[in-house]
Amino acid sequence: xxxxxxxxxxxxxxxxxxxxxxxxxxxxxxxxxxxxxxxxxxxxxxxxxxxxxxxxxxxxxxxxxxxxxxxxxxxxxxxxxxxxxxxxxxxxxxxxxxxxxxxxxxxxxxxxxxxxxxxxxxxxxxxxxxxxxxxxxxxxxxxxxxxxxxxxxxxxxxxxxxxxxxxxxxxxxxxxxxxxxxxxxxxxxxxxxxxxxxxxxxxxxxxxxxxxxxxxxxxxxxxxxxxxxxxxxxxxxxxxxxxxxxxxxxxxxxxxxxxxxxxxxxxxxxxxxxxxxxxxxxxxxxxxxxxxxxxxxxxxxxxxxxxxxxxxxxxxxxxxxxxxxxxxxxxxxxxxxxxxxxxxxxxxxxxxxxxxxxxxxxxxxxxxxx
Amino acid sequence: xxxxxxxxxxxxxxxxxxxxxxxxxxxxxxxxxxxxxxxxxxxxxxxxxxxxxxxxxxxxxxxxxxxxxxxxxxxxxxxxxxxxxxxxxxxxxxxxxxxxxxxxxxxxxxxxxxxxxxxxxxxxxxxxxxxxxxxxxxxxxxxxxxxxxxxxxxxxxxxxxxxxxxxxxxxxxxxxxxxxxxxxxxxxxxxxxxxxxxxxxxxxxxxxxxxxxxxxxxxxxxxxxxxxxxxxxxxxxxxxxxxxxxxxxxxxxxxxxxxxxxxxxxxxxxxxxxxxxxxxxxxxxxxxxxxxxxxxxxxxxxxxxxxxxxxxxxxxxxxxxxxxxxxxxxxxxxxxxxxxxxxxxxxxxxxxxxxxxxxxxxxxxxxxxx
Numbered sequence: 001x002x003x004x005x006x007x008x009x010x011x012x013x014x015x016x017x018x019x020x021x022x023x024x025x026x027x028x029x030x031x032x033x034x035x036x037x038x039x040x041x042x043x044x045x046x047x048x049x050x051x052x053x054x055x056x057x058x059x060x061x062x063x064x065x066x067x068x069x070x071x072x073x074x075x076x077x078x079x080x081x082x083x084x085x086x087x088x089x090x091x092x093x094x095x096x097x098x099x100x101x102x103x104x105x106x107x108x109x110x111x112x113x114x115x116x117x118x119x120x121x122x123x124x125x126x127x128x129x130x131x132x133x134x135x136x137x138x139x140x141x142x143x144x145x146x147x148x149x150x151x152x153x154x155x156x157x158x159x160x161x162x163x164x165x166x167x168x169x170x171x172x173x174x175x176x177x178x179x180x181x182x183x184x185x186x187x188x189x190x191x192x193x194x195x196x197x198x199x200x201x202x203x204x205x206x207x208x209x210x211x212x213x214x215x216x217x218x219x220x221x222x223x224x225x226x227x228x229x230x231x232x233x234x235x236x237x238x239x240x241x242x243x244x245x246x247x248x249x250x251x252x253x254x255x256x257x258x259x260x261x262x263x264x265x266x267x268x269x270x271x272x273x274x275x276x277x278x279x280x281x282x283x284x285x286x287x288x289x290x291x292x293x294x295x296x297x298x299x300x301x302x303x304x305x306x307x308x309x310x311x312x313x314x315x316x317x318x319x320x321x322x323x324x325x326x327x328x329x330x331x332x333x334x335x336x337x338x339x340x341x342x343x344x345x346x347x348x349x350x351x352x353x354x355x356x357x358x359x360x361x362x363x364x365x366x367x368x369x370x
Numbered sequence: 371x372x373x374x375x376x377x378x379x380x381x382x383x384x385x386x387x388x389x390x391x392x393x394x395x396x397x398x399x400x401x402x403x404x405x406x407x408x409x410x411x412x413x414x415x416x417x418x419x420x421x422x423x424x425x426x427x428x429x430x431x432x433x434x435x436x437x438x439x440x441x442x443x444x445x446x447x448x449x450x451x452x453x454x455x456x457x458x459x460x461x462x463x464x465x466x467x468x469x470x471x472x473x474x475x476x477x478x479x480x481x482x483x484x485x486x487x488x489x490x491x492x493x494x495x496x497x498x499x500x501x502x503x504x505x506x507x508x509x510x511x512x513x514x515x516x517x518x519x520x521x522x523x524x525x526x527x528x529x530x531x532x533x534x535x536x537x538x539x540x541x542x543x544x545x546x547x548x549x550x551x552x553x554x555x556x557x558x559x560x561x562x563x564x565x566x567x568x569x570x571x572x573x574x575x576x577x578x579x580x581x582x583x584x585x586x587x588x589x590x591x592x593x594x595x596x597x598x599x600x601x602x603x604x605x606x607x608x609x610x611x612x613x614x615x616x617x618x619x620x621x622x623x624x625x626x627x628x629x630x631x632x633x634x635x636x637x638x639x640x641x642x643x644x645x646x647x648x649x650x651x652x653x654x655x656x657x658x659x660x661x662x663x664x665x666x667x668x669x670x671x672x673x674x675x676x677x678x679x680x681x682x683x684x685x686x687x688x689x690x691x692x693x694x695x696x697x698x699x700x701x702x703x704x705x706x707x708x709x710x711x712x713x714x715x716x717x718x719x720x721x722x723x724x725x726x727x728x729x730x731x732x733x734x735x736x737x738x739x740x
Contacts (some may be wrong), residue, residue, distance in 0.1 A: 040444070049426055049633065050425050051425070056628070215702075253679050253707055253708040254679055258627075309623050312622065315679055319432045319707050322706065333702075335703060335705060337685055337689050
């Protein structure tokens, strides 16, 4: 019998014999003492950690009301979506895209940016341009790779994050509308992103350029630098992989520790893991261009990472941070209190949204040439 | 009926009606679908997050075998200690101190440091001196305030962290053996630390000095800067509050989210909260000298923070980091994968121990004068 199995059975016994702990504060000392005895027994052997059922209250300290609203939200309805065909995937993808696109006019208006479709390196893109570009940013150019688990965010649905950094940072941004499953699994997305990068480095000096993206876009940002190294292309002067999906497989502590607490992704075992398999399409999930945590980070440009304490990808983020630091790379980590996956980009009116993108803009300003 | 109460009752119903989720990977799709339905129902209203019982496997990716051993360990036997008298507190304190002191000779030997008792500013201290001090550090001096919930770590038991930074960083360190409860509640510890600081700034130039400490020592580090500002004393050139107990009350998301997962502190409701009350001794727990998160961080010196994804004080750490950044302070955050509270200082042979203290030393080298 393995230790893990013993822990599981001990916990089963504990749960069967004792009332679960429901409140943050124990109802009384006797209840807490009983809980300690039960959970100490369930964790009496080295190995996995048995966690009892419990309620985590809504955190409020150092958190804006807007972010509190996001943190308090129920799970998204698509969290366990299991499309059985390409048509079912597309129905879900298009339904979610329509929701995202409906919000764009107000975002563009509020942040005073214009969006133009373009084809760059043979790939569909959008160019996001702020009405006012600060002098220091006139010769700077950012490339954005959107998030969405390699399935969500086609067309203009890719744009919210590009608009946020263009608007809050005053940068011109190319947002890549890369090909995605179900029709185009790996390596189509990466091939498109690299084709854009190759063309983009002729539009500005690479030392004035950065790549950024959140979640899947964070993983692609890291993988693009790995491929640029491999293909001897110019590297960007800085990158901002936000809560990057650096390990596409369910490897990393927060996939388990923050399961059911993150209210954006909730679990790898829902739509997310299905999208991972659809994208990898039989390729090794440890391929560094699919899970960049397995790549060689030496020589990477300065990197700013963003996550939250409830983020299912907190471990993806901190593993990436530590691996960058161990490779001698300048790497900055920002973790927001109580935040689930990528929530720093969800509400344009949340002060934390402005804070996160302003911090990335400041980091780029510090590391990019002019 | 409050939303919180509805969520609690929903979860109670769910737990009563469905088998708990024990494994990281669901036994099968049907089980996972059932779990999703149950937990979606339990989290169907905005507010607190109901977490089911689950097992978090031992994480291994990017984690050394030594740190894996620490992460796998059962809860410490004193986690729910509830001493009923000063004598009972002292028995526990002295028993734990003896265990810490027994490990010192090997540590001093391995890191080649010497320890001398001293009285500085009228306060008992230890001076920790590496056998070899790099030229750049000859005129630098660090002040160390130890951890232990304001009760543990008297006398030489305070020394492990001072030895680690003296040894890995090559710095001369003054470690403050401040007075503690049960005999000396707040403000004795802070008064002692400030008396040492006032005397120490005459032993070296403040711009060549830093203050550091973990947990309680991290909170005291922050509170010392607040008091130095208030008392118009020189500030240190940098500080390293490791996983600081910046909010001594049970406020902050990880007090609940990482309860039972952190295997060092486990819960605020055990010995820790009792020590908090013993120390505060009726003073407002939001007093910035007791909970420095409520202080004004403007004008703080560059700060490096360290925590782990399982740390009960992860929120204390990230709240401090964000509040420093919002105050315009240079602040670096390091979060280690799978690590519980302060485990970066527990095993001198763990590569992460060397990494954490080397990183702090590098930060000090960057920000201290010579």
